[in-house]
Amino acid sequence: MTWRMPAETAPHTCTWMAWPSSGYADGDDAREAWAAVALTVAEFEPVRMVVDPAAVKDARDWLGGAVEYFAAPLDDAWMRDIGPTFVVGPAGLGAVDWVFNGWGGQSWATWEKDARIARQVAEWAGATVIGSEMVNEGGGIHVDGHGAVLVTETVQLDPGRNPGWTRARVEGELRRTLGVREVVWLPRGLTRDYGEFGTRGHVDIVATLTAPETVLLHVQPDPRHPDHAVTAQIRDALPANWTVVDLPGPEGLVDERGPVDHSYVNHLVCNAGVVACTFDDPRDAAALDVLAAAYPGRRVIGVDARAIFARGGGIHCITQQEPAIPGGLS
Template identity: 45%
Template sequence: MTMRMPAPWADHEGCLMAWPTRPEMWGSVFAQARAEYAAVARAISAFEPVTMIAAPGQGGAARQACGDDVDVLELPIDDSWLRDSGPVFVLGPDGRRAGVDFRFNGWGGKFPPFDADDRISGVLLERLGVTAIHSPMVLEGGAITVDGEGTLITTEQCLLHPTRNPLLTRAQMEAELCAKLGVTTVIWLPYGRIEDTITDGHVDGVCMFVAPGTVLVRMPSDPDHPDHDRMRANRAHLEAAVDARGRKLQILELPQSAFVEVDGHRTEVGYLNFYVANGGVVVPIAGCPSDEDALAVIAAAMPDHKVVGVPATTIAYGGGGVHCVTQQVPEEKA
């Protein structure tokens, strides 16, 4: 039976996260990073159960920060971006759940060591009692967005980067995505964010499915924004595409952008990098006037969900957002 990755708005059993582990990489904002991760976990736990993976010996700190509503599980990890290192869950037509264990190489070898993070997907699936489907392909969860009906969107900037799968052609990568995630249509956008040098342009920084046939697209309104023209090129590709059901895509725009200073670095907080929970959407915010307008756009795009903003400037400084630090576990229907 063909397994298929469900849409992010499908029913969840819960959410997985990982506790920040590398003080040398976060520097002076390490404590703030942990505080923001805890705030994200608490916000999501209002909608669905959250399990925080902490490195051995760090469980106590995670429990104290996250509170009693968040479960903590100690397992070896290298880093705290579980969207990228964790399993990608799929469901069979009978509702049976499995997890795809893609390879993880530290975003192209940028942040060694990453051995424990390469193993964590398989370790988690074993602990959860979920069947593992192994793939030899390097893939981070932030590099894809799906509609649950057979359509996947990714970026050439990331998947075709020479540090990911240099021995695979684009056609071979597409075939592996179709085989493991049950998609039949792959839409390739040319660009991720130009300043996204860590993930090499993950799609969760530029667009996200918010309903079947509907895509929310980051579209900076400022002509001087570094991605102004690139995101319009992405939109042109989406306008020309059809999904797995043969539909033209409805395209919604998220024009807001927020830049803040974190530890002396100019940092962009990506509103699009949100997590869809059971009945809720948890959105990174920057403490800027543009926050409310961005939250209103997302609320209009997902009217059946309660939209909650969580300060995430330090998470953005680390290279991501709320979507990057979370991984949904779909509810098994069998």
């Protein structure tokens, strides 16, 4: 059977999230940020929230009846990475169950519970499970829905994830599971993403495909930031015939742990909307304007994502879209 991952801009049945109640995503500031994202997404489409059984009351206190609740044990709350990657095919909805090992076996991560979430979400969604032997996360891929996928050498070829795997083997697995034809390898991700709490190079913080052969690229204009050189290197790796739209990062360059990876690229496209990261930064408004131009006809809403980024991710990282199936098979 041929499966295909639709573009994020295709219609959604819903967005899946996980409620932060333990692990690195714990904390009241995290719950406030996750709740703000969920309530904003719910303005555009249904939100299905996976909640650890011990935290159901807490989640309801924050979210009330704005979302639908599904109880399952959780280690953390990064649904993009622990949840399934949804695809579509002749039989309806499919769900790729990548191997999840805590972003390459990070010393701070636990993942025994999270590694089971993809299949559980697939069951709730009524999706056919597509197993995979490849360690991968949803934040490590971006597709255009027309045959192209963006990946980074430091994620899929990470020895902590897929020791001994070659580019050819990774590409073959992406073709089998996502239905892609063209795999575009970027050399790396942003600098902060290689720190203690990083993913070692997720693509969804540096570039996204807004249309066929059109990439929205995080750029760091300030040469004092190490990502100034990194984003230039990533630009050079993109196909020469593609259209590249620059999305400059915020003016704020550092926090208490060093150079930040604050990025407006890490947004979620919803039905008729875009939920975007903001940082109480002078460049927020201009970034929202770029996103509005990139997604014409959609309403762009900014949500303060600083508490999410402080934990190693952004809005895209805590959400996972479930595509709508023509004819209502999902």
